[in-house]
Amino acid sequence: MKTISNKRRLLLQGLSASAAAASLPALAAEQRTLRIGYQKFNTLNILKGSGGLEKGLQPLGWQVKWFEFATGPQLTEALHGDAIDFGHAADTPAVFANAAGVNAVYLAAEQPYPQGIGIFVAQESAIHSVKDLKGKKIALGRGWNVQYLLVRALEEVGLTYNDIIPVYVTNAADVRATFQSGNVDAATLWDPYLAGQQIASSPRILRDGTGLSNNRTFHLANPAFVDRNKDIIRILFAELKKTNAWAQSHPQETADLLAPQLGVDPKVLRLASERRNYTTVAVDAAIVAEQQQIVAAFYKLNLIKTQVQVKDKVYPEVLL
Known part of the structure; x- marks a missing residue:
């Protein structure tokens, strides 16, 4: 036995x-898969379209999976839930993520893109300035880059966020639908949706981000993933640098590349491409200070509950 x-x-x-x-x-x-979250029309979107990252990582036995998100807050929530390893979000969604305790660090930033955000009204509207927005309904989303623009634009003319009636929606399509229904007096959008609205209906732009908000995009990642895979992140940024340089000098080709995968008219993408700078830079003290101003603005309004220190959320090593 x-x-x-x-x-x-x-x-x-x-x-x-x-x-x-x-x-x-x-x-x-599974361990050799880089999971990237992206939004319509951004540098990661162009990198996805080029296929350069897949080629760069293939010799190391890595593959790439791409996940599209409608907004930055949705993307940062996925980062926190470990559904993705790396992604991008605008300045304000990144701040809201910081304040909410999302497990993500800043790795790099895009150049300022102030003309890519705007507050607008219909051409026939009796509203002709931001000051005229007092008591008016405005379509926007919580924690969006355009929410910060609205806060600053109101302050610029002696108003506060409490002087308007925010009508919160969940995505850009809802903004457009709400605006077109006439249920709000004004709306806010970012590119490429802002460019799409401009081409579709020629709205009157009351204010873009010039002088108020740099509207940067930030590259964010799970810090534990970065600690384990710095070489992979370096390759990602090296490939991103190549596609950024190409996009900067080829706006029409960039629009043509993205149009099929995004389902967006090339004319819309061309307009959005012409007013932005495709360059990725390290997060320095000046950029940290920009982000800290956003923290202060929303903390003052009690829209975030934690006065987070942005410098503590920057990855300690430059991987560009």
């Missing part, structure tokens, strides 16, 4: 080892 028992034990051990070995390739493949 002892011999049979030993044989049975060895057989079971062998089967267990075989099962474990069979699962290793799947596990290794």
Whole structure:
């Protein structure tokens, strides 16, 4: 009986080892997948369209999975839930994520893009300035880059956020639908949706971000993932640099590349491309100070509950 028992034990051990070995390739493949979150029309979107990152990572045995999000807050929530490893979001969604305790760090920033955000009304509207927005309904989203623009634009003319009636929606499509229904007096959007609205209906832009908000995009990541895979992040930024340089000098080709995958008219993308700078830079003290101003603005309004220190959320090593 002892011999049979030993044989049975060895057989079971062998089967267990075989099962474990069979699962290793799947596990290794999962561990070698870079999961990236992106939004319509941004540098990561262009990188996705180029296929350059996949080629750059292939020799190392890595693959890339891309996940599209409608807004920055949705993307940062996915980062916090470990559904993605890396992604991008605008300045205000990044601040709201910081304040909410999202497990993400700043790795890099895009150049200012102030003309890519705007507060607008219909051409026939009796509203002709931001000051005329007092007591008016405005479509926007919580924690969006255009929410910060609105806060600053109101302050610029002696009003406060409490002087308007925010009508909160969840995505850009809802903004456009609400605006077109006439249920709000004004609306806020960012590119490419702002460019799309401009081409579709020629609204009157009351204020863009010039002089008020730099409207930067930030590259964010799970810090534990970065700690383990700095070489992968460096390759990502190296490939991003290549596509950024190409996009900067080829606005029409950029529009043509993105139009099919985004389902957006190339004319819209061309307008958005012409007013932005495709360059990724390190997060320096000046950029940290910009973000800290956003923290202060929303903390003062009690729209975030934590006066987070942005400098503590910047990854300690430059990986560009």
